[in-house]
Amino acid sequence: MANTLPPTYDRNGRHPLSPKVDHDEIARFNFLTNLNVHIGQRVSPGNRTAFDNRVSPKFKQETGRPLETRQQVRDAMKKDPFYQCWAALRRNTMEQRQQAGRHVVLRQLDDLIERAKEHNDGKETLKIDPSAEAPRYLAAVDNHCMPGSYYTEIVPDDVLAGANYETGLFVTTAGSMSSKGDGGGRSIVNFVRDRFPDFSPKRILDLGAGIGANTLPLASAFPDAEVVAVDVGAPMLRWGHARAQVLGHDNVRFIHSDGDTVDFEPNSFDWVQTTMFWHETSTSAIQSMMKKAYDLITPGGLFLNVEQPNFKPETSLFDQFTRDWDAWYNNEPFWSKLHVMDVFEVMKAAGFQSDKMFDGGTEADIERGQFQSWSSTVSRHKAEAKDSGDAKDNSYKGERWYLFGGWK
Amino acid sequence: MTDIDVNKLANAKSKGKRPYFFDDPAVERVLSITMAVATELAVTRERLDTVERLLEAGKSVTKANIDAYRPDDDASKERQQWHADYIARILRIVHQELEAVENEALNADPEKLADDFAAT
Ligand SMILES: C[S@@+](CC[C@H](N)C(=O)[O-])C[C@H]1O[C@@H](n2cnc3c(N)ncnc32)[C@H](O)[C@@H]1O
Numbered sequence: 001m002a003n004t005l006p007p008t009y010d011r012n013g014r015h016p017l018s019p020k021v022d023h024d025e026i027a028r029f030n031f032l033t034n035l036n037v038h039i040g041q042r043v044s045p046g047n048r049t050a051f052d053n054r055v056s057p058k059f060k061q062e063t064g065r066p067l068e069t070r071q072q073v074r075d076a077m078k079k080d081p082f083y084q085c086w087a088a089l090r091r092n093t094m095e096q097r098q099q100a101g102r103h104v105v106l107r108q109l110d111d112l113i114e115r116a117k118e119h120n121d122g123k124e125t126l127k128i129d130p131s132a133e134a135p136r137y138l139a140a141v142d143n144h145c146m147p148g149s150y151y152t153e154i155v156p157d158d159v160l161a162g163a164n165y166e167t168g169l170f171v172t173t174a175g176s177m178s179s180k181g182d183g184g185g186r187s188i189v190n191f192v193r194d195r196f197p198d199f200s201p202k203r204i205l206d207l208g209a210g211i212g213a214n215t216l217p218l219a220s221a222f223p224d225a226e227v228v229a230v231d232v233g234a235p236m237l238r239w240g241h242a243r244a245q246v247l248g249h250d251n252v253r254f255i256h257s258d259g260d261t262v263d264f265e266p267n268s269f270d271w272v273q274t275t276m277f278w279h280e281t282s283t284s285a286i287q288s289m290m291k292k293a294y295d296l297i298t299p300g301g302l303f304l305n306v307e308q309p310n311f312k313p314e315t316s317l318f319d320q321f322t323r324d325w326d327a328w329y330n331n332e333p334f335w336s337k338l339h340v341m342d343v344f345e346v347m348k349a350a351g352f353q354s355d356k357m358f359d360g361g362t363e364a365d366i367e368r369g370q371f372q373s374w375s376s377t378v379s380r381h382k383a384e385a386k387d388s389g390d391a392k393d394n395s396y397k398g399e400r401w402y403l404f405g406g407w408k
Numbered sequence: 409m410t411d412i413d414v415n416k417l418a419n420a421k422s423k424g425k426r427p428y429f430f431d432d433p434a435v436e437r438v439l440s441i442t443m444a445v446a447t448e449l450a451v452t453r454e455r456l457d458t459v460e461r462l463l464e465a466g467k468s469v470t471k472a473n474i475d476a477y478r479p480d481d482d483a484s485k486e487r488q489q490w491h492a493d494y495i496a497r498i499l500r501i502v503h504q505e506l507e508a509v510e511n512e513a514l515n516a517d518p519e520k521l522a523d524d525f526a527a528t
Binding site: 005008028081091092093106141329331 | 415417418420421427428430439451455475477488495505510
């Protein structure tokens with residue numbers, strides 16, 4: 001039997017660097033997690049009812065035509081009072097989560113910075129470049145309502161963005177990312193082992209790795225490989241590097257750079273990975289960074305991406321509207337464009353060959369126990385999928401994670 | 409201690425125009441403040457639950473004991489169930505509005521009914 005309630009925040013994984021959380025901070029996270037779950041499971045489905053029973057019929061009545069585009073659906077839904085309330089609750093809950101996470105980190109920021117420095121100073125495995133600048137698409141908008149985004153430094157050696165990201169991930173994802181926030185990385189490893197059992201990479205690059213939560217499972221799975229995490233946010237890397245060190249991954253390198261200009265030898269990685277990265281960039285950034293990736297990958301090497309799947313012909317206008325929501329209201333503007341962008345065309349333009357490209361899906365990989373039984377209740381995309389029943393069919397069937405890529 | 413204004417920074421606005429969903433932005437403001445107050449009540453209630461459980465276990469109610477308290481599996485589930493029940497209570501009107509959309513038969517207008525009953 002699946003759990004119908006998420007684990008309490010005290011079950012979330014901790015490590016020696018984790019910020020202290022007092023009783024009431026945990027309680028606040030518990031409330032916000034449960035509120036997210038309630039809004040997602042109990043309130044969200046009402047949008048569809050409102051759409052079917054009044055928004056869509058009303059549009060037809062007023063215009064004499066059915067709704068034809070996702071933009072029309074959005075404009076029509078905007079006027080619906082049930083949707084308005086759901087949307088206001090959802091946006092507000094995200095803002096509350098940011099405030100709560102930031103407060104926990106800010107009240108002990110000096111201490112966290114000091115403790116991170118103990119694991120960062122003088123280490124070859126961390127390179128911070130004071131001249132690295134946030135690209136335009138990051139600088140213009142704070143993704144998922146995270147004030148200051150990934151790169152802002154409010155004090156020297158700042159770790160706020162990284163520590164807040166880790167502290168609040170459980171709340172934002174309602175505990176569905178596993179207790180170490182590495183559910184994505186664990187799933188990538190499963191996918192690669194399952195689809196490419198003979199692949200044994202020697203050098204792996206994770207582009208836009210953030211704090212590296214999803215990078216570390218790659219390092220665990222391929223202990224002989226050299227693993228490099230690149231990100232343009234210094235506070236993410238300082239936190240991620242120190243975190244990796246205390247978690248026993250003292251061989252993962254964290255490099256501060258814009259992926260577009262990152263300085264590595266061509267043909268030097270046999271695996272370039274991105275995880276939930278492209279939707280926070282731009283068209284020209286995807287085009288040029290996929291070229292960059294192609295350039296960095298050794299012949300025979302792997303390019304693998306975890307991203308939002310494209311809309312399919314059978315994705316209803318209402319589902320398109322729902323899946324686009326974060327673009328407009330959770331500060332993820334490019335997300336909507338990526339839903340209709342042919343990434344395989346971009347890969348082709350970058351140099352990859354069509355017959356060596358692939359996509360597919362994999363289910364969430366969560367440690368057993370409370371987190372796993374809970375996570376199985378919150379997997380997304382399932383509703384859109386049709387199972388062909390063919391065991392050799394590798395196509396995406398609505399699993400928790402969508403992956404696409406190619407071999408050079 | 410570096411001189412930073414913790415509350416101001418915790419409250420910082422994210423870059424990007426904030427959407428307002430209700431026809432009147434004042435409604436959004438009130439909802440937002442109401443939900444923040446609801447959050448703090450839930451926090452207080454969870455603290456009270458901890459105090460009760462400490463007392464039941466014969467422990468002294470100190471700040472240190474409260475902060476160190478970790479619920480066992482049963483207590484963890486009971487506390488989550490409390491949150492779920494509480495949230496259902498405070499969002500009652502939202503669910504009632506949804507029922508009204510789901511089932512037109514729930515929406516008979518008393519003005520019309522009065523005329524109807526008077527006439528028949
Ligand atoms: C949504 S986060 C994903 C982080 C990580 N891959 C994970 O799975 O948790 C996106 C990350 O990409 C980084 N990023 C965005 N644009 C970048 C660029 N041009 N070069 C390097 N990193 C970038 C951001 O700083 C952020 O940490």
